[in-house]
Amino acid sequence: ARPRPRGPLAGAAVAVVLAALVVGGGLAIPTPTAGRPVTVAVVQGNVPRLGLDFLGQRRAVLDNHVRETRRLAEEVRAGRVPRPELVIWPENASDLDPFTEPDAYQAIDGAVRDIGVPVLVGALVETPDGKRIENRGIVWDPKTGPGNYYVKRHPVPFGEYLPFRDVLTKLIKRFERVPRDFVKGDRSGVMKLGPVTVGDVICFEVAYDKETRDSAPGDVMVVQTNNATYGETSLPPQQIAMSRLRAVEHGRAVLVAATSGISAIVAPDGRMIAESREFVPALQVAAVPARTSRTIADRLGALPEWALTVAALAAVAAALGPARRRRR
Structure with a gap:
């Protein structure tokens, strides 16, 4: 039997892992509430x-x-x-x-x-x-x-x-x-x-x-x-x-x-x-x-958004690459 292409599955797997990391990472970070x-x-x-x-x-x-x-x-x-x-x-x-x-x-x-x-x-x-x-x-x-x-x-x-x-x-x-x-x-x-x-x-x-x-x-x-x-x-x-x-x-x-x-x-x-x-x-x-400490979100700024955007584009590219090769 002809092996199934792994490109789309790999891209989907990357997306799922990234989503799990984002959600799980957020739950793992404590929310500070103390202050004067x-x-x-x-x-x-x-x-x-x-x-x-x-x-x-x-x-x-x-x-x-x-x-x-x-x-x-x-x-x-x-x-x-x-x-x-x-x-x-x-x-x-x-x-x-x-x-x-x-x-x-x-x-x-x-x-x-x-x-x-x-x-x-x-x-x-x-x-x-x-x-x-x-x-x-x-x-x-x-x-x-x-x-x-x-x-x-x-x-x-x-x-x-x-x-x-x-x-x-x-x-x-x-x-x-x-x-x-x-x-x-x-x-x-x-x-x-x-x-x-x-x-x-x-x-x-x-x-x-x-x-x-x-x-x-x-x-x-x-x-x-x-x-x-x-x-x-x-x-x-x-x-x-x-x-x-x-x-x-x-x-x-x-x-x-x-x-x-x-x-x-x-x-x-x-x-x-x-x-x-x-x-x-x-x-x-x-x-x-009244709080003065900074959160992780304050320190990272827009970096996670850009990182997720790049990762999403990479996942799309990984999924589309094998399909293009098959058409050739």
Whole structure:
């Protein structure tokens, strides 16, 4: 009998072995969770209504987050919850530029002074020429006011900036909802916030390896997000799943602050410490470990991805080689 070609079987065997090594190796690596405890708070102020209409309710969204932060301060003074050492607001908590809108500045500053600890405020800020917008996470101190900030590095095309604006706005009137482009940030979101260093990413930057890897040097990771336009869909749970993955990948607690949910506090091993419902005001207060050690994923970076890609291509080549020779 003619022997069967071994090329395809060998390629399949290599793929199976590699998959087993990846899965088994991951299970064999311990997930670190120890660290200096820090008490954190996540504020979910909620939005007036579901969908795109919330964009016309900017002051109401800001007022909701101010109100919840003041409620947190009352809970602390009453002894019902521990005093947090830092507070996280979501992306778009203030779509009113606090540097050009005095009322917005005073509202934010008053809430921060009331709670008495630094707050990471998600706000939209105009560029000096007024032509573009920065999507910022601003460190707001109760004594010194706004300070360091992170600008979102991955604005969403057709949502936060419009490619081929001159052409598309003439063809599709809906794009008038994006009157100005968002600026791309040029540095990571690693910043001092109270007693710790946080690594901030905004919205679906949590899906990008580079942005999250650049933020991993923070003691705690933060995801500021606004999911109001996608409420009650599969998107908010998907984002939480990504945040849990990043927690395990980098060995960091992850604080997810969403305007309308789902907000969450995730332990470094991916466990859910707290989780909110959607479209309700919510406060979350918990102690999480502030960690400085690096994981294997931090050290290796993108190397495993490239190695697996090369191995997959090699397996395909091994499988196709004998078939080509037989055709000759």
